[in-house]
Structures are given as C-alpha cells and as structure tokens.
Amino acid sequence: MTAGIAGAQPDEPIGGDMGTYRIHCNVDGAKVFFNGDYKGEIAEGILDVPVYVTGTPYRTFTIEKEGYKTYTGTITSVPGKGQVIDIYAKLSALPLVEYGTLHLLVTPTLSTVFLDGSEIGLVPPNGVLIIRDIVPGNHAIQVSKDGYITQDFALFVAKNEVKKVPVTLQPAGSGLLTVSSEPPGGQVFLDGNLIGVTPMSVSDVAVGDHEILISMTGYSDYRQTVTVTEEGATVSADLVASVPSGRVGLSPLVMLGALAGCAFLASRRS
Known part of the structure; x- marks a missing residue:
C-alpha cells in the first residue's frame, strides 16, 4: 500500500x-x-x-x-x-481464505453438534451433518444426545479439504431405581413423567442425575435429586401429612374448656 x-x-x-x-x-x-x-x-x-x-x-x-x-x-x-x-x-487485496468442509457421519441421528464451543445444530435424519466454510486449522468437536455418552475430540481441517468423520455415540449405562414411601401408594414421577406407585422399581434408568417427585393426596409432595449408577439407586421417602388450607385446629385446652362449659350449663338446667 x-x-x-x-x-x-x-x-x-x-x-x-x-x-x-x-x-x-x-x-x-x-x-x-x-x-x-x-x-x-x-x-x-x-x-x-x-x-x-x-x-x-x-x-x-x-x-x-x-x-x-x-x-x-x-x-x-x-x-x-x-x-x-x-x-x-493504494489498497492491497487480502489473500483469499481457502475454507474447508466437514462432513460428520453421526449415529444416532438428532444428536447435537458443537464446533469450537458453538452449537451448530442437530444431525439430520440422514445421519450426515455438513459444516461449511471452516477456517483451516485445529478445531474442537462435541457430539451429544440424551441417553448416550458425549464424545469430545479434536481434528485438523486443511484448506479446500472435504473431511469426512464418522462418529458413533455409545449408549450410556443404566441402573435399577427403587422407590418406596411411608405411607405407600404415592405416585412416582421420574423427570416429570409418571412411572408408577410406591413401592416400585424400574430398570434401565439412564446413569446420571434424575429428579424424583412423590405425590399423594393429603400429604406434601416429596422431591429429591437422585444419582443413578450402574449399581442402581434407592429412594425412601417419609411423607408428611399436609394441613388443609383455611382450617384451624382447636387446642386440647380450649376443647376441655368448651366441654366443661357445656356440662355446667346442663347442670344449671337440671
């Protein structure tokens, strides 16, 4: 210039x-x-x-x-x-960037893909996610889906290269979840989905953290975050009776006073 x-x-x-x-x-x-x-x-x-x-x-x-x-x-x-x-x-033209292209061949489909920490999108039903205009160099890829083990890896894309990379996610491990309550008969929700009534057990629960809710009429809801491992997990809940809103109980002293008053009035009339 x-x-x-x-x-x-x-x-x-x-x-x-x-x-x-x-x-x-x-x-x-x-x-x-x-x-x-x-x-x-x-x-x-x-x-x-x-x-x-x-x-x-x-x-x-x-x-x-x-x-x-x-x-x-x-x-x-x-x-x-x-x-x-x-x-x-006088301006001088910059050299053209010769971008690369990445084809990710992913199983299962509908997995989420991240490139250098930025979400790219979901793998389409055909199992191939194409990422264009990648600056030549090293890049970090992450592929994840619920119920599967997330994969993180690095790769190098050369200028004008069309790189095809197969990625297969492995299913996450599962364990047995056992839920009980006192009293029994509470409805059990796993991550917001009704799965049964206490006492109960459910197999093939994905390894990881899950939200448990036990609900029963006349009792306060019981909530707990449980970590399921391949060895399983157990939830035991002591349900607490709920006080109906708008109703106030009478103390024993007040009740005894009322009974004494009734007895006194009855003796006067007799």
Missing part, C-alpha cells in the same frame, strides 16, 4: 472559507474516515472531502473495504480557501 499528499491546486475554486482534501484510491466503494469520522466512499477513484479552513485540523485518515488491507495515513497539510490537497492511497 502506498499513499502520498500532493501539492495544492489553487486553480480549482471551492468557494467560501472551505478547502478540500481529494482522496485518490484504486478501489471503488472503499470507505474513507478522517480522525475516525466517516466521510464517504470512493467513486470512480476519487472522494472529495470539504473542510473549513479555520476548523480543527485532521491528523489521520483511514481507507477500508472488505477483502482489502485497511490503510491508515497521516495528514500533514491543511487546505487554504479554495485550495485542493490531493491524497493518494
């Missing part, structure tokens, strides 16, 4: 107390900034930037466009009234 500031051209009047910076650039559509302030775009190789002669002088200019290396230069002169100062800059 090159830039230069040519001498003034007083034969090109601008009028008033204005002067002009005339930017010459080889890339149409490039954006021009003076001291960080946007001034316009290059058209047919030129952009005129009028300035007040008595205004605050500009010190730097920047020219940028996608696909080109940004150029920043120094402004060393201030145009006088009716004066044009030419500034020349």
